[in-house]
Amino acid sequence: MKKKILISFLVLFLVFVGGVIITLHVIDKTTENLTALLLLHKVEVLRQDLVINVQTVQSNLYTTGTSFGKELDIIVDNVLTLHNRAQTCMECHHEPPVEKEILQLQELIEQYKEALSYFITSSADPQRIMRLQTFAADIGDQIIDKSQWMVMSANHALRNKTTAAMAEVSGAKKILYATLFFSFLVGIAISLYFIKSITGPVAELLAATRKIKKGELEYQIEKKLKDEFGELGGAFNEMALSLKEQCNRLQETERLAVVGELSAGMAHEIKNPMAGIKVSMEVLSRDSPLNPEDKEILRRVIDEIDRITGLLKGLLNYARPPKPQMISLDVNQVLETTLKSARFALRTPRHKKAEKVEIVKDLSADLPHIVADPGQLQQIFLNLILNSADAVAASGETQGLITIETRLLAGGWVQIRFIDNGRGIDPDSFDKVFNPFFTTKSQGTGLGLAITKRLVEQHNGGSITVTNNPAGKGAVFTIIFPSEQDNRGQS
């Protein structure tokens, strides 16, 4: 659009410049014509002056020596004025025939001066003086005739030039009007194009905005918009998707908050009676003279009470996770500590089947510190190790293997991966793995991974994802935390 606007402005500018050039040309041409006409009129005046000058000198000539005669200085002045007037004619540019006539006129004037001089200075007999006077007067008459003929020719030329000049002015006016009209049309065309180019996409965007307002967050602008509007449409679609995701997340958060509140309330209400029941059952089992079979039943009841208590504890952990106590720590060190606890946990009856699972460490030596709660980090790692161990055990794999890997990623992120060779995850279950109460285990509560995710996300910038192992069977849980330096930068 920016390019189109620039090109359009350039076109308009060029049309404007073209119009200005044509206008200037028209003005120049008109001025030139008018100047030529003025000059012709001036020439006309000069020629008339010339005739008057000759007539004045002729009058001087005829009155010389009489009582009407002028002083010689005046006659000389008149003749010199006549001479200068004729010289002025040559200062202008003339067509060759006119120039020839003017040269002839000047020649006549020179002859006239000569003849006049002879006449004026002559002191010979009266007959000769009369002859000289007549001779000079004849030349004067020739000058008058020639001047008048030239005046008539000039008048004719002036008339023709005036007609031609007026025709040129009229033509120039038409060109000027046509240029203005053309500029107007170009302006209108460009304006219409821009109106269409802007209003169409704006209407489309407006309609999409109204859809979003109505709650249709899945709505996408399908129409292919051009230029910057295309980019705006793309951004709008991304915004709608983002809004939908945010909305889903919000709903999830709200749901979790409700569950948390409910669970916390229930756990609080159930935990105390359950403790009472457990103590009673233990007393009954220890002190009463029951046969071994009945004692076994009591032991099972106690175990189930422990399971219910554990479930309630898990629910409380999920609903109200404790506030993390952040410190700078070495992830590898926390993993080492966690692994010791994990090996101990894997020997308990609950994880008996996973006891023989081999855990391999592939820890990066140059890992930077991260900012995290060490207790919660241990809980996260332990949950994932036990979950992987259970998954491997459940798959029936004889050589169960869990690989724990740490790496420093580009941008200062620390990555921890838990790779197992178990069954992997059913593709339909990927979205639900971290949901509370989702489990594939017969004895699972479905809270382990949900709590893990909750704890990871409590850490600034932390995230957890799960994929199936692309290099073989099994699943891969990947946690990412920002390094300490990066975390400060984000803060």
Add this chain to the structure above:
Amino acid sequence: MKSWRLSCLVRGLAVGLLLWGLLPAALAPATDQPHELLVGIEPEHNIFDQMERYRHLADYLAGQLQIKVRFTIMSRYGEGIKRFKARKLDGAFLTPYPTNKALQELDLEPLVHPVGLDGDLTSQGYIFVRQDSAIRGADDMYGKSIVFVDPATMEGYLFPLAYLLRHGMDDLSRDFSRFYFAGSHASAILAVLDGRADIGAAKSTVFNRLADEDNSIRQELFILGRSPAVPEITLCLRKELDATLRSRLTTILLTMDQNSQGQMALKRFKALRFVKAMAAEFSKVAALEEEVRPLLKEAGKRE
């Protein structure tokens, strides 16, 4: 005491103001300087071209003198003398005979001569006839027609009269079938060329100029006699004219070939420079006049 001091101060101021008022008058030149310098010119071949030439000189002089300088043309040779007598001229560019007459009869001062483009400032009188005529000496002139220029010219009248006298011709009416004055040197030359007169007299400068313009003149005319060379043009000024002005004018004219503006004016005036004029240069003219005085007296009686 106080009023005495005040009185002294007032008197002192009054004397000071009086002296201040008299100072410019005391510093002013004693003579009256004219606001305009009117200079006459004797007619040449073409009086209009002549006026054009002199106009450039007038402009230059006006610029240098800071007064108006006006040239006025005279229709006849010798008219300048009349106008000087009527005090209508401050100065004039005069030909030799009027110059000599003016020096004798009027209180004029010869100032400068213009030097022509050929470097010569003199002219001489020629007596000429047509080549195809049979006239080759004074003896052949009897009964022919003769044209002079003007009674007020040395080359066109004094010299031919002296020539004729030397050859025994002392009565124009008797010795010639016709004699008349053409009014200008060129007219006299053309009159002989055209056959309107058998014998003519004119000055060498005009003769040579016309001959340069038309080669046939030298082929068609035969020069019988030549007068002594005398300065052709002389600027004469009235002696009553302000001495400072005369001195300044002389200096300006004599030095005008030494500055670019003056050189330009000289070029347009068709002269190389001006040189100082001396009254003694006209002794030859005076001698000629003396020689032909009887004939002049006779002519005067007829007029």
